[in-house]
Amino acid sequence: MEMSKLYEQKYDAFQKAxxxxxxxxxxTAMTNxxxxxxxxxxxxxxxxxxxxxxxxxxxxxxDEMWLDVNILSGLTTSPRRDxxxxxxxxxxxxxxxxxxxxxxMMKPEEYDQLIADPRAFIANVLLPRKYPYxxxxxxxxxxxxxxxxxxxxxxxxxxxxxxxxxMTEHYGVHNCVNMGSMINTPLDHIFDYFRGxxxxxxxxxxxxxxxxxxxxxxxxxxxxxxxxxxxxxSKGFPFQPCHIPAYLxxxxxxxxxxxxxKRLIEWVSSAGGKIFLIMEGRWEKIMDCFLEIPKDSVxxxxxxxxxxxxxxVLGDHQILCGGLKLADTRxxxxxxxxxxxxxxIDTCAPGGGLIFSTDKGxxxxxxxxxxxxxxxNFAHEYSKK
Numbered sequence: 001m002e003m004s005k006l007y008e009q010k011y012d013a014f015q016k017a018x019x020x021x022x023x024x025x026x027x028t029a030m031t032n033x034x035x036x037x038x039x040x041x042x043x044x045x046x047x048x049x050x051x052x053x054x055x056x057x058x059x060x061x062x063d064e065m066w067l068d069v070n071i072l073s074g075l076t077t078s079p080r081r082d083x084x085x086x087x088x089x090x091x092x093x094x095x096x097x098x099x100x101x102x103x104x105m106m107k108p109e110e111y112d113q114l115i116a117d118p119r120a121f122i123a124n125v126l127l128p129r130k131y132p133y134x135x136x137x138x139x140x141x142x143x144x145x146x147x148x149x150x151x152x153x154x155x156x157x158x159x160x161x162x163x164x165x166x167m168t169e170h171y172g173v174h175n176c177v178n179m180g181s182m183i184n185t186p187l188d189h190i191f192d193y194f195r196g197x198x199x200x201x202x203x204x205x206x207x208x209x210x211x212x213x214x215x216x217x218x219x220x221x222x223x224x225x226x227x228x229x230x231x232x233x234s235k236g237f238p239f240q241p242c243h244i245p246a247y248l249x250x251x252x253x254x255x256x257x258x259x260x261x262k263r264l265i266e267w268v269s270s271a272g273g274k275i276f277l278i279m280e281g282r283w284e285k286i287m288d289c290f291l292e293i294p295k296d297s298v299x300x301x302x303x304x305x306x307x308x309x310x311x312x313v314l315g316d317h318q319i320l321c322g323g324l325k326l327a328d329t330r331x332x333x334x335x336x337x338x339x340x341x342x343x344x345i346d347t348c349a350p351g352g353g354l355i356f357s358t359d360k361g362x363x364x365x366x367x368x369x370x371x372x373x374x375x376x377n378f379a380h381e382y383s384k385k
Contacts (some may be wrong), residue, residue, distance in 0.1 A: 013068055028068050186219050
């Protein structure tokens, strides 16, 4: 089949799903955090800087696997950037796996500085503490910052765009998420960039008023300027990885996370867009919040929760993405998973609103495996019936 025609069919299947209509089949989607490279025996070290080789290597398994939609395919760092910035959290392990080494630099007694002026606190306190080598020699710092700027442009814009184009041209795959429109809530910012896992959860117990004030300060610094203008829905679905909600009590979530989240969702929804929201961890005690927002205003990528239980609560109100446990494809044979796939499709597909995918992205060697490929191909063929 002509590739442009195949793309139109895959795009139509996706658009019908997110518009709550039944298409010719249920669209399949993936998040490929570099794990696809290992299928062909490559690593990021082998293909860095070569756009064609990188795109081909990270998607080569699509020669054997049906895929309609790409959520994300690529890495958020590079060997060159890792070498220049040894204290950066996101980096490549020795085997080429993307890893996150959490090194929060904010101290618990520094909330007042963060609240007073987030920009100044980041520039004058956190950056010198985290990257001291940028403040030792001006000329050396210029060279390092040049590397950082070049690599950010290369890995998150140029290479990702090339890979997306490659998938469209070679496999007819639609790229549904705009990584340039990534958004997040203030509490995830504290969790990710300021205090880390242990620090944030400790602060929520010991100094909740400080945390609450910091949330408002971060919102005014980070989110309010973006929301001053209507969201541009033509950019695609904004990507939102939610990291801390699974560790919050329902009370903490509803008081400290959800008010900001709801405002972001309503901002995007009012412009005709949908947030592609990654429900990392388990949300069973808090997911009823998504009944409060406009119908079909988010695509919820389900992680550790039972997909069918999520569908019971939210299936008629929000678009759901998931249905296949990645760990099962590594531990079980296809015949052991086959009936589960049927059950997901039979239960969740009628009336639209379902995107079939794994609960987690492809990250490590073995994530892309023959059983995974068989599951995706079966889901496509079964949903056509």
